[in-house]
Amino acid sequence: MDHSERRLIELTVNGVIHQVEADVRLTLADLLRHHLHLTGTHIGCEHGVCGACTVLVDGRSARSCLMLAVQANTRAIVTIEGLSVEGEPLRPLQQAFKDHHGLQCGFCTPGILTTLHELLGDNENPSEDEIRVALSGNICRCTGYQGIVAAVRSAVDAIRRGA
Amino acid sequence: MADAPQPTFGRPVPRIEDDALLRGRARFVDDLHFADMLEAAFLRSPHAHAAIGGIDTSAAAALPGVVAVLTMDDLRPLLTHDRLVVAMPSPNYRFDVHRPVLARDEVVHVGEPIAVVIATSRYVAEDALALIEVDYDPLPVIADCRQALDPDAPRVHAAIPHNLVAAFDTSYGDTERAFTEAAHVVDGQFWLHRGGSHSMECRGVVARHDALEDRLTVWSSTQTPNVAQRLLCDLLARDSNSIRVVAPDVGGGFGPKLVFYPEEVVVAAAALRLGRPVKWIEDRREHFVSTTQERDQYWDMAMALDAEGNILGIRGSLLHDHGAYTARGLNVAQASAITVPLPYNVPAYALDTKLVLTNKVPVTPIRGAGQPQATFVMERLLDLAARKIGLDRAEIRRRNLVRADQMPCQKPMKLRGGTFVVLDSGNYPEAQRMVLERAGWEGFRARQLEARADGRRIGIGLANYVEGTGRGPFEPVRVRIAGNGRILVASSATAMGQGTKTMLAQVVAEQLGGSMDNVQVTAGDTAAMNLGFGGFNSRQAVMAGSSAHAAAVKVREKAIKAASYLLECAPDDLDIVGTEIRVKGTDRKIGLGDVARTLEGIAGFKLPGDLDPGLEATEQVIVHDMAFSSGSAVAEVEVDIETGQVHVTNFLLAHDCGTMINPMLVDGQVIGGIAHGISNALFEWMGFDENAQPLTNNYGEYLLVTATEMPPIELMHRQSPSPLNQLGVKGVGESGVIPTPAVIISAIENALEEFDVRVAQAPVSPMDLLALIDAGRQRDRGQ
Numbered sequence: 006m007d008h009s010e011r012r013l014i015e016l017t018v019n020g021v022i023h024q025v026e027a028d029v030r031l032t033l034a035d036l037l038r039h040h041l042h043l044t045g046t047h048i049g050c051e052h053g054v055c056g057a058c059t060v061l062v063d064g065r066s067a068r069s070c071l072m073l074a075v076q077a078n079t080r081a082i083v084t085i086e087g088l089s090v091e092g093e094p095l096r097p098l099q100q101a102f103k104d105h106h107g108l109q110c111g112f113c114t115p116g117i118l119t120t121l122h123e124l125l126g127d128n129e130n131p132s133e134d135e136i137r138v139a140l141s142g143n144i145c146r147c148t149g150y151q152g153i154v155a156a157v158r159s160a161v162d163a164i165r166r167g168a
Numbered sequence: 169m170a171d172a173p174q175p176t177f178g179r180p181v182p183r184i185e186d187d188a189l190l191r192g193r194a195r196f197v198d199d200l201h202f203a204d205m206l207e208a209a210f211l212r213s214p215h216a217h218a219a220i221g222g223i224d225t226s227a228a229a230a231l232p233g234v235v236a237v238l239t240m241d242d243l244r245p246l247l248t249h250d251r252l253v254v255a256m257p258s259p260n261y262r263f264d265v266h267r268p269v270l271a272r273d274e275v276v277h278v279g280e281p282i283a284v285v286i287a288t289s290r291y292v293a294e295d296a297l298a299l300i301e302v303d304y305d306p307l308p309v310i311a312d313c314r315q316a317l318d319p320d321a322p323r324v325h326a327a328i329p330h331n332l333v334a335a336f337d338t339s340y341g342d343t344e345r346a347f348t349e350a351a352h353v354v355d356g357q358f359w360l361h362r363g364g365s366h367s368m369e370c371r372g373v374v375a376r377h378d379a380l381e382d383r384l385t386v387w388s389s390t391q392t393p394n395v396a397q398r399l400l401c402d403l404l405a406r407d408s409n410s411i412r413v414v415a416p417d418v419g420g421g422f423g424p425k426l427v428f429y430p431e432e433v434v435v436a437a438a439a440l441r442l443g444r445p446v447k448w449i450e451d452r453r454e455h456f457v458s459t460t461q462e463r464d465q466y467w468d469m470a471m472a473l474d475a476e477g478n479i480l481g482i483r484g485s486l487l488h489d490h491g492a493y494t495a496r497g498l499n500v501a502q503a504s505a506i507t508v509p510l511p512y513n514v515p516a517y518a519l520d521t522k523l524v525l526t527n528k529v530p531v532t533p534i535r536g537a538g539q540p541q542a543t544f545v546m547e548r549l550l551d552l553a554a555r556k557i558g559l560d561r562a563e564i565r566r567r568n569l570v571r572a573d574q575m576p577c578q579k580p581m582k583l584r585g586g587t588f589v590v591l592d593s594g595n596y597p598e599a600q601r602m603v604l605e606r607a608g609w610e611g612f613r614a615r616q617l618e619a620r621a622d623g624r625r626i627g628i629g630l631a632n633y634v635e636g637t638g639r640g641p642f643e644p645v646r647v648r649i650a651g652n653g654r655i656l657v658a659s660s661a662t663a664m665g666q667g668t669k670t671m672l673a674q675v676v677a678e679q680l681g682g683s684m685d686n687v688q689v690t691a692g693d694t695a696a697m698n699l700g701f702g703g704f705n706s707r708q709a710v711m712a713g714s715s716a717h718a719a720a721v722k723v724r725e726k727a728i729k730a731a732s733y734l735l736e737c738a739p740d741d742l743d744i745v746g747t748e749i750r751v752k753g754t755d756r757k758i759g760l761g762d763v764a765r766t767l768e769g770i771a772g773f774k775l776p777g778d779l780d781p782g783l784e785a786t787e788q789v790i791v792h793d794m795a796f797s798s799g800s801a802v803a804e805v806e807v808d809i810e811t812g813q814v815h816v817t818n819f820l821l822a823h824d825c826g827t828m829i830n831p832m833l834v835d836g837q838v839i840g841g842i843a844h845g846i847s848n849a850l851f852e853w854m855g856f857d858e859n860a861q862p863l864t865n866n867y868g869e870y871l872l873v874t875a876t877e878m879p880p881i882e883l884m885h886r887q888s889p890s891p892l893n894q895l896g897v898k899g900v901g902e903s904g905v906i907p908t909p910a911v912i913i914s915a916i917e918n919a920l921e922e923f924d925v926r927v928a929q930a931p932v933s934p935m936d937l938l939a940l941i942d943a944g945r946q947r948d949r950g951q
Binding site for chain 2: 095099141143151
């Protein structure tokens with residue numbers, strides 16, 4: 006088995022274009038974390054179940070631990086670092102997480118926020134059941150999910166009020 | 169004059185930790201990166217028990233990108249000891265089973281580390297693992313602690329003649345008489361199964377040696393950096409000021425990260441030997457076989473009661489699966505043994521506890537630490553007794569609960585440090601009354617019959633618990649006001665997601681101006697605090713919180729005294745508001761930073777009022793007794809008798825953790841614990857086959873509760889201040905998990921009472937329930 010094959014890829018991450026020569030077996034998660042130093046995306050299981058590594062690929066949520074970096078060629082990726090702007094206040098969803106104690110250790114939080122970003126893009130007023138179903142692919146060991154659900158409902162209200 | 173900031177203590181203030189976490193700017197151990205850093209991967213035993221002949225690392229070492237392959241033979245010259253000697257003292261050990269740093273001659277569980285590859289990337293390191301050749305000679309395996317005591321059972325360690333690593337009795341009162349005089353006796357055998365902690369961040373270590381200062385810095389995802397530093401100094405024969413251990417942001421702990429692991433010393437030794445930074449990050453499959461686990465216990469118990477349902481005595485035995493090594497001590501079994509009778513008046517108690525080795529991952533505390541199992545056993549016995557005597561499950565508990573007028577209530581049992589168990593405060597019957605009223609316990613029967621008429625089986629359960637919190641003896645905190653007016657707090661308390669930094673900032677800000685923004689907290693860094701323990705046993709708000717309060721009060725008193733000289737007024741006329749000390753009712757004031765600068769002194773000049781230099785205080789409040797949190801839980805479930813599936817539909821908990829520093833954080837801790845308990849009751853099953861091969865090593869096979877399985881949870885707070893500390897606080901980190909398996913199983917039995925189902929285990933799977941329902945139907949037909 007030859008692990009040495011490398012390919013030049015070009016991808017956009019949080020609006021910035023990167024050209025990278027990547028090992029063909031490098032995961033997208035490791036490319037983001039260790040090559041682009043965007044360490045906000047976390048790796049919790051490396052088998053696609055826990056959801057901590059979820060990023061947006063062309064607007065859709067994807068497990069960056071199950072995707073190869075080369076598969077991200079020509080794609081637009083958004084990570085947790087792209088969901089707020091440094092120096093500006095937290096966006097409504099993140100602020101609601103803070104207000105409603107939607108995070109504790111915060112390790113799963115980036116994947117949860119990207120997942121919810123997709124949900125709220127598809128459905129601007131999800132029911133509690135819809136929120137829980139959307140979250141069911143993300144494991145949080147700390148919160149019991151109640152604060153997360155409360156945060157989403159509050160953020161939905163804030164966004165609808167135009168906050 | 170600006171409005172005075174509101175007090176911070178007792179309010180649900182937002183966490184100071186959150187902004188970085190929400191922006192992706194937090195720094196977990198795997199986020200650390202150094203230019204010339206190498207990555208490590210560990211070779212782990214595929215056998216549960218084997219003798220090791222040779223280890224051939226030559227092919228692995230020859231792989232391009234591999235810098236070193238190290239076995240115990242290579243590490244031995246760097247270390248003072250081959251083993252991690254971490255067992256807490258007890259006279260009850262029969263022999264020592266300390267873990268080796270790396271296994272050399274024998275492996276005793278799947279996952280035990282044997283060698284480490286250090287390479288330019290983890291990818292290359294893992295390639296090289298496949299090239300290491302180990303000559304294994306498989307040996308007989310013991311997977312089940314019940315069989316391990318058989319004289320002919322295989323031995324977990326070939327050189328140790330039997331598998332009983334420790335045993336002790338916990339007894340008081342005359343149990344013989346209790347059972348002779350009893351009007352009613354119930355008995356049962358109970359089984360609690362093991363699971364993992366499953367913090368979403370696995371373990372990890374980065375070590376880097378600074379040759380210029382000859383200082384080794386070890387970043388570890390640990391709950392106990394100060395303990396790790398002491399062990400690393402011992403093992404590497406280095407002075408304590410030449411090793412710094414830092415717990416950066418830690419992605420959940422839940423117990424196992426309090427343990428010191430082989431990987432921590434191996435990575436540190438490798439960084440020293442190679443002169444380059446080394447990183448090792450545990451992957452999830454490793455977590456399933458190398459991070460400590462808990463909860464395997466087998467109980468055989470009986471309860472004696474009088475005709476009115478008053479408990480006369482409890483006796484029985486506990487077999488505790490210790491795993492393959494002593495990675496912490498006897499503490500889990502000790503906690504189980506004393507927890508059984510705690511919430512109730514039990515005049516006589518006799519428990520024979522045996523800790524048994526098996527060829528499985530070592531057992532150390534996971535959130536709850538032996539207490540959920542003991543609570544499960546006690547509450548099951550009470551449900552059995554209620555049924556036998558014909559009492560309501562709530563009424564039998566009401567008759568036996570420790571009463572408020574008994575507080576403080578000394579129990580004739582001792583903590584591991586030798587002091588008596590004393591329930592310090594609380595009103596247990598009132599908590600039960602509150603939760604029953606709120607849950608509509610009285611009216612449930614009507615709802616249940618109505619549902620049954622619709623073909624739905626719903627049930628309700630009740631469980632009480634008491635949790636030992638705030639393990640002493642101390643946890644230091646230093647509070648310092650810097651020349652720029654900032655309040656710098658340092659503690660050996662260690663944050664792993666609970667909001668420890670916010671908690672400390674609240675306690676300190678309450679005394680020093682009320683501005684949380686002005687407080688900066690350093691936790692879990694041995695360079696900031698060289699004494700202390702860290703985070704476990706629901707202890708940090710109690711121990712570090714108390715020290716933070718004491719230190720902040722001292723700094724406050726000194727700041728006001730100094731300001732009274734500088735402003736030429738009486739100390740009583742002064743108050744600290746925000747970052748200033750003000751003369752009440754005037755606009756005269758002085759900045760906290762100015763006071764601090766004054767106390768830094770000027771060469772040749774007296775300090776004001778002949779005060780001691782500096783504006784700081786370090787306190788380490790000593791408390792030996794534990795503060796006991798308590799509560800009463802009610803759960804409702806619906807069971808589908810065709811599929812065996814259980815839906816938890818409602819959950820209420822009246823709990824008492826004394827004075828609350830931050831009610832929002834308390835809610836988070838309790839609800840998170842309840843989720844862990846629901847997961848333990850229904851989902852988490854760490855399976856091993858008869859050869860002690862793990863059957864569940866990924867999240868497809870090992871299930872954790874997700875958002876769709878969680879019921880709405882309602883908490884009722886009671887606040888009985890603990891008399892043991894100035895703040896009146898008790899710990900809360902583990903409370904939610906303790907009553908939860910017991911209350912869920914109670915509710916399931918209630919839902920299935922027409923089939924006379926008795927659930928003696930947790931977790932209980934849909935298949936288990938279908939078998940129990942079937943058995944009930946067959947009994948019906950047999951009658």
